[in-house]
Amino acid sequence: MVKPTKVTNSIRSLRFANGEMTQAELADRVDVTRQTIIAIEQGRYSPSLEMAFQIARVFGVPLDEIFQYPHIERETS
Amino acid sequence: MTFEEKNHLAYGLTSLIVLVIYLVWLIGAIQDSPVQDIGYLRALLWAFGVGIGLNIVGGVIASASNPREADKKDIRDRDINRRGDAVGFYVFSVAATGPLILAMVGADQFWIANSLYVAYALTAVVGSAVKLAAYRRGP
Numbered sequence: 749m750v751k752p753t754k755v756t757n758s759i760r761s762l763r764f765a766n767g768e769m770t771q772a773e774l775a776d777r778v779d780v781t782r783q784t785i786i787a788i789e790q791g792r793y794s795p796s797l798e799m800a801f802q803i804a805r806v807f808g809v810p811l812d813e814i815f816q817y818p819h820i821e822r823e824t825s
Numbered sequence: 826m827t828f829e830e831k832n833h834l835a836y837g838l839t840s841l842i843v844l845v846i847y848l849v850w851l852i853g854a855i856q857d858s859p860v861q862d863i864g865y866l867r868a869l870l871w872a873f874g875v876g877i878g879l880n881i882v883g884g885v886i887a888s889a890s891n892p893r894e895a896d897k898k899d900i901r902d903r904d905i906n907r908r909g910d911a912v913g914f915y916v917f918s919v920a921a922t923g924p925l926i927l928a929m930v931g932a933d934q935f936w937i938a939n940s941l942y943v944a945y946a947l948t949a950v951v952g953s954a955v956k957l958a959a960y961r962r963g964p
Binding site: 779780781783784787791792793795796799 | 827830900901902960961962963
């Protein structure tokens with residue numbers, strides 16, 4: 749069974765905050781398919797570091813304002 | 826559904842359909858006559874030819890249904906492709922031991938050729954299924 753990615757993102761809200769940008773528009777600007785944007789938004793696909801930077805550049809925000817990774821405490825033995 | 830996804834669907838479906846039709850014919854032929862008398866070579870070549878032809882037709886239909894994305898392939902498509910091909914490789918590695926063992930024990934060419942075809946077809950079907958699942962659930 750494929751586990752969903754732990755990386756969460758704020759792409760959807762950022763799209764709406766940026767003039768209700770459509771998924772197709774964002775896809776065109778990052779040069780990927782619309783389905784890839786949908787998959788990232790739904791947490792079914794973790795983008796490469798390069799694609800993550802491209803998305804951040806489109807919105808003009810730092811990377812960690814778009815992508816978040818939950819902090820997990822390591823168990824010590 | 827992306828163009829690539831439709832292509833994998835067409836490839837997996839056509840491989841499965843041709844495999845099932847060929848196996849139904851083959852099982853019928855085995856029941857009717859000894860394997861040495863079965864003209865399987867022609868049918869096998871037809872199965873390969875029809876499979877390739879249907880796959881091309883499937884690709885054309887997939888392109889026609891969404892011409893804007895027909896030549897668009899991104900990093901996610903490539904990731905999914907790699908994963909499906911890797912699983913396909915494992916499937917073929919296991920499935921090909923059948924014909925290998927048959928060849929080692931000196932079995933009739935009929936069994937070797939047909940088990941090898943089944944290995945090819947299974948690889949195509951499983952590889953496509955893994956890719957389609959990855960498109961739905963994530964690679």
